[in-house]
Amino acid sequence: MEQDILAGLYVDQSAANAxxxxxxxxxxxxxxxxxxMSRRDLEGVERVLxxxxxxxxxxxDLRGELMIQNELIGHYRKTGEKPKALESETSALLLIEKLxxxxxxxAATTYVNIGTARSxxxxxxxxxxxxxxxxxxxxxxxxxxxxxxxxxxxNMGLCLAALKRFGEAYAxxxxxMARMEKAPGGQxxxxxxxxxxxxxxxxxxxxxxxxSEIYALLDRAAALLNGPGxxxxxxxxxxxxxxxxxxxxxxxxxxxxxxxxxxxxxYERA
Numbered sequence: 001m002e003q004d005i006l007a008g009l010y011v012d013q014s015a016a017n018a019x020x021x022x023x024x025x026x027x028x029x030x031x032x033x034x035x036x037m038s039r040r041d042l043e044g045v046e047r048v049l050x051x052x053x054x055x056x057x058x059x060x061d062l063r064g065e066l067m068i069q070n071e072l073i074g075h076y077r078k079t080g081e082k083p084k085a086l087e088s089e090t091s092a093l094l095l096i097e098k099l100x101x102x103x104x105x106x107a108a109t110t111y112v113n114i115g116t117a118r119s120x121x122x123x124x125x126x127x128x129x130x131x132x133x134x135x136x137x138x139x140x141x142x143x144x145x146x147x148x149x150x151x152x153x154x155n156m157g158l159c160l161a162a163l164k165r166f167g168e169a170y171a172x173x174x175x176x177m178a179r180m181e182k183a184p185g186g187q188x189x190x191x192x193x194x195x196x197x198x199x200x201x202x203x204x205x206x207x208x209x210x211x212s213e214i215y216a217l218l219d220r221a222a223a224l225l226n227g228p229g230x231x232x233x234x235x236x237x238x239x240x241x242x243x244x245x246x247x248x249x250x251x252x253x254x255x256x257x258x259x260x261x262x263x264x265x266x267y268e269r270a
Contacts, residue, residue: 024056024064033071038234040267045075066095066106070113077117085117105144108137112152119159128163131156150179150186154193161200173197185230188239194221195246218247222255237266 029052036044049072056064069092076085092110101107115130134152138144157172176193180186198217201210225243230236240259248256 021059021061023059023061024052024068026064026067029068030071034234037238038266040237042075042079046072046079049075062095062099063106066092066099066101066110069095070110073110073113073117077120082121085121089114089117103137105137105141105148108134108141108144108152109148111137112148112155115159116155119155119162124159124162127159128156131159146179146183147186147189150176150183150189153179154189154196157193157200158196161196161203164203166200166204169200170197173200187224187227187229188236191221191224191243192239194218194224195243198250199246214250218250218252218255222247222252225259232262232266234266237263 029048032048033045036042036048049068053065053068053072056062056068069088072088073085073092076082076088092114096102096104096107096110099106111130111134115127115134118124118127118130131152135156138149138152153172153176157169157176160166160172161169173193173196177190180189180193183189194217198214198221201214201217204210207214221243225240240263244256244259244263247253247259
């Protein structure tokens with residue numbers, strides 16, 4: 001259905017209108033999304049993205065549209081709106097085909113976003129297919145950043161752990177940690193990876209058997225989140241919100257409360 005809607009939007013315009021077309025300002029759009037995220041304004045995020053999606057379509061800016069659909073996939077994953085996420089997924093895959101981007105880094109990033117959303121919605125087998133496609137492209141390109149690879153390894157590891165393929169998951173978590181050590185501000189993603197590993201250990205071995213290793217991982221994650229080297233911005237607030245329930249689950253109540261308070265302070269300040 002979304003393919004038909006998307007295809008129907010690319011209508012011919014007059015030569016005068018075509019000459020005035022401009023690509024959408026991708027950096028500006030991301031900045032607006034980040035600004036609204038820093039205020040936890042999820043409705044505002046969607047409004048911004050939907051507005052610029054129409055602008056990109058009117059301008060026949062396929063690259064800009066692909067960027068926005070990627071943002072929408074992530075947004076709908078966070079808000080738990082699976083049907084909308086799948087609509088954006090369909091549109092993004094069609095755009096990759098139209099742009100002949102199937103082997104590009106842009107396509108790989110799209111596959112990671114789709115895989116992450118599918119995994120969040122419990123469709124781990126489908127997610128793994130997209131992660132595998134992204135991994136093939138990322139690992140074969142000399143231009144892939146440590147941040148991109150680290151994010152892929154972490155999310156793919158989470159998917160594999162959900163499928164009870166723990167050995168493969170741990171190997172990917174190790175790769176994610178190594179990559180994020182090199183990435184600017186990578187401590188935040190390292191902390192998330194450590195917590196993911198703790199959850200996998202409990203799932204595989206049970207709390208009683210894995211307790212000491214789990215607590216060691218939580219200690220390391222808390223130290224990273226409390227350390228220097230990254231801005232206390234909207235993304236930090238998002239990571240704190242994401243991590244706090246895990247600390248709380250394992251009995252790290254003071255850490256959980258501290259991270260909640262830090263997130264609230266950032267949102268109130270924005």
